[in-house]
Amino acid sequence: MSDDKKEENIKANNTGEKGTTIPPHFIRYIIQQDMKTNKWAGRVETRFPPEPNGYLHIGHAKAICLSFGMAEEFGGVCHLRFDDTNPTKEETEYVESIKKDVKWLGFNWGKHEYYASDYFDQLYAFSLQLIKMGKAYVCDLTPEQIREYRGTLTEPGRESPYRNRSMQENLTLFNRMKRGHFKDGEKVLRAKIDMASPNINMRDPVIYRILHAKHHRTGDKWCIYPMYDFTHCLSDSIEQITHSLCTLEFEDHRPLYDWFLDALGVYHPQQIEFARLNLTYTVMSKRKLLQLVKEGHVRGWDDPRMPTISGFRRRGYTPTSIRTFADRIGVAKRDSMVDYGLLEHCIREELNKTAPRVMGVLRPLKVIIDNYPDDLVEEMEAVNNPEDESMGARKVPFSKVIYIEETDFMENPPKKFFRLSPGQEVRLRYAYYITCTDVIKDASGKVIELHCTYDPESKGGGTPDGRRVKGTIHWVSAVHAIRAEVRLYEHLLTVPDPSDEEEDKHFLEYLNPESLEVIENALLEPSLANVKEGQRFQFERHGYFYVDPDSTEGKPVFNRTVTLRDTWGKMVQQNKHD
Numbered sequence: 001m002s003d004d005k006k007e008e009n010i011k012a013n014n015t016g017e018k019g020t021t022i023p024p025h026f027i028r029y030i031i032q033q034d035m036k037t038n039k040w041a042g043r044v045e046t047r048f049p050p051e052p053n054g055y056l057h058i059g060h061a062k063a064i065c066l067s068f069g070m071a072e073e074f075g076g077v078c079h080l081r082f083d084d085t086n087p088t089k090e091e092t093e094y095v096e097s098i099k100k101d102v103k104w105l106g107f108n109w110g111k112h113e114y115y116a117s118d119y120f121d122q123l124y125a126f127s128l129q130l131i132k133m134g135k136a137y138v139c140d141l142t143p144e145q146i147r148e149y150r151g152t153l154t155e156p157g158r159e160s161p162y163r164n165r166s167m168q169e170n171l172t173l174f175n176r177m178k179r180g181h182f183k184d185g186e187k188v189l190r191a192k193i194d195m196a197s198p199n200i201n202m203r204d205p206v207i208y209r210i211l212h213a214k215h216h217r218t219g220d221k222w223c224i225y226p227m228y229d230f231t232h233c234l235s236d237s238i239e240q241i242t243h244s245l246c247t248l249e250f251e252d253h254r255p256l257y258d259w260f261l262d263a264l265g266v267y268h269p270q271q272i273e274f275a276r277l278n279l280t281y282t283v284m285s286k287r288k289l290l291q292l293v294k295e296g297h298v299r300g301w302d303d304p305r306m307p308t309i310s311g312f313r314r315r316g317y318t319p320t321s322i323r324t325f326a327d328r329i330g331v332a333k334r335d336s337m338v339d340y341g342l343l344e345h346c347i348r349e350e351l352n353k354t355a356p357r358v359m360g361v362l363r364p365l366k367v368i369i370d371n372y373p374d375d376l377v378e379e380m381e382a383v384n385n386p387e388d389e390s391m392g393a394r395k396v397p398f399s400k401v402i403y404i405e406e407t408d409f410m411e412n413p414p415k416k417f418f419r420l421s422p423g424q425e426v427r428l429r430y431a432y433y434i435t436c437t438d439v440i441k442d443a444s445g446k447v448i449e450l451h452c453t454y455d456p457e458s459k460g461g462g463t464p465d466g467r468r469v470k471g472t473i474h475w476v477s478a479v480h481a482i483r484a485e486v487r488l489y490e491h492l493l494t495v496p497d498p499s500d501e502e503e504d505k506h507f508l509e510y511l512n513p514e515s516l517e518v519i520e521n522a523l524l525e526p527s528l529a530n531v532k533e534g535q536r537f538q539f540e541r542h543g544y545f546y547v548d549p550d551s552t553e554g555k556p557v558f559n560r561t562v563t564l565r566d567t568w569g570k571m572v573q574q575n576k577h578d
């Protein structure tokens with residue numbers, strides 16, 4: 001079987017229905033083999049190494065589920081390590097948000113919380129060692145010159161004129177760099193490898209730079225900072241990581257990591273690369289997400305439209321739905337784009353079973369039932385979740401004046417419109433059949449009120465004569481309804497993949513101007529009067545909703561997590577029949 005075919009198979013299996021086992025992916029296979037051969041003396045020690053320069057996104061969730069998941073599965077541990085080597089972009093706020101998000105996903109790093117900055121002394125010692133071995137030198141070229149000397153994919157680089165400084169001179173200069181004798185960018189420390197290497201990463205990469213900046217943890221102690229590549233592989237080594245799982249873009253860095261570890265003769269973890277997660281209709285780079293936040297295109301890192309873990313949390317996603325998603329997309333060696341619909345399918349499938357159903361009218365249209373007694377209130381029995389009887393039933397008050405959804409009425413309906421229209425009977429969910437007798441409009445011709453009659457014999461949704469009523473609509477009793485703000489979301493971008501579009505266009509040009517719709521005064525059944533932040537409901541026919549932290553006493557705010565339309569589930573079903 002070709003690799004592509006294999007991957008397709010894996011993907012098809014992963015997106016299957018309940019009960020489908022998750023096929024073993026290649027990383028699980030490698031670890032299984034290592035356990036058999038006792039390669040790491042039975043140890044599985046992985047790490048998740050975020051740079052605290054932004055909030056985690058759903059791509060990180062994939063990496064977290066993989067690294068923590070493998071450790072869990074094989075009885076190992078997974079470290080949470082902050083790769084905090086860039087003082088100018090990192091903040092404690094990000095550290096805290098990352099910890100919160102990993103915990104929320106349900107993973108536990110125990111005592112294994114580490115910071116690359118805790119290794120600065122040791123990394124400095126390693127760099128001295130390289131200088132003493134003649135494998136590192138202080139270079140005075142400017143950043144622009146370094147770039148120019150580096151060459152290109154097709155041309156070899158040129159050696160720096162400072163490459164052959166004596167070891168003593170290098171030691172002295174590096175020491176002076178550390179003591180703050182030079183300005184930012186004036187000098188760097190570089191590994192002495194091979195300016196003609198076909199792998200550009202090996203062309204004497206910079207390993208230390210001067211940055212007179214305060215670090216979120218080490219304060220003003222350092223004015224030289226180790227580069228990511230140098231820090232990363234050595235941090236893995238210091239922590240005795242067995243399987244260092246990272247995304248494909250680091251494949252070309254692996255020879256450099258090998259070089260550092262071998263030159264220094266230290267513990268050597270095994271690095272295994274896997275494909276990044278890309279999701280349709282969104283962006284997945286911290287730089288772009290930061291821009292969305294900083295420029296106010298969204299309301300913050302946890303805006304429910306953001307593909308951040310905190311955004312999904314606020315949108316109403318559950319940790320299990322995200323973990324299920326991570327399992328289903330699998331782990332492959334080739335970059336691909338995952339359909340947003342699959343993620344929605346995962347949360348819908350879960351909430352279908354767990355969320356109580358309620359009635360809420362988003363765009364209310366007043367209905368007066370003329371033949372219903374003026375002061376009568378009846379308590380209608382409504383089931384909380386037909387998927388789960390144990391969730392019981394509740395009473396919903398019914399009275400003479402109700403609200404229905406504006407879109408459930410049409411004065412001149414097309415043929416297949418089975419909801420309310422003049423003369424056409426419709427079923428009110430859990431209540432009575434009603435027939436529209438009169439339509440009231442305002443001066444502009446907009447329908448503002450309907451008059452109806454009800455059939456007292458049809459209580460609960462049927463009649464003795466068994467006549468057929470095709471449509472069922474939801475409603476709320478006017479005097480009993482509570483008001484709520486409801487926020488509806490669409491995709492952040494108008495195109496599935498901006499990189500497929502015109503090249504010179506910036507992703508902001510594809511921002512969906514209709515990604516947020518706020519309904520200030522939705523009317524909901526009174527059982528929702530005392531909801532608490534974090535609760536989830538299905539509003540019948542509208543989708544799943546989550547109680548937002550912006551809720552106040554007397555005015556809850558709901559975010560729509562997802563609609564009821566399961567495009568992904570439909571597609572999978574269809575493929576099965578084809």
Ligand code: ATP
Nearest residue numbers: 049050051059060062063246247276277284285286
């Ligand atoms: P971004 O490209 O969004 O800025 P990053 O790779 O710079 O992300 P890090 O904080 O360095 O962000 O990422 C921590 C870990 O998460 C890394 O090991 C990285 O490989 C992994 N990771 C980042 N983005 C994705 C993604 N889209 N899919 C899977 N893993 C990811």
Ligand code: MG
Nearest residue numbers: 050051083228
């Ligand atoms: Mg990174």
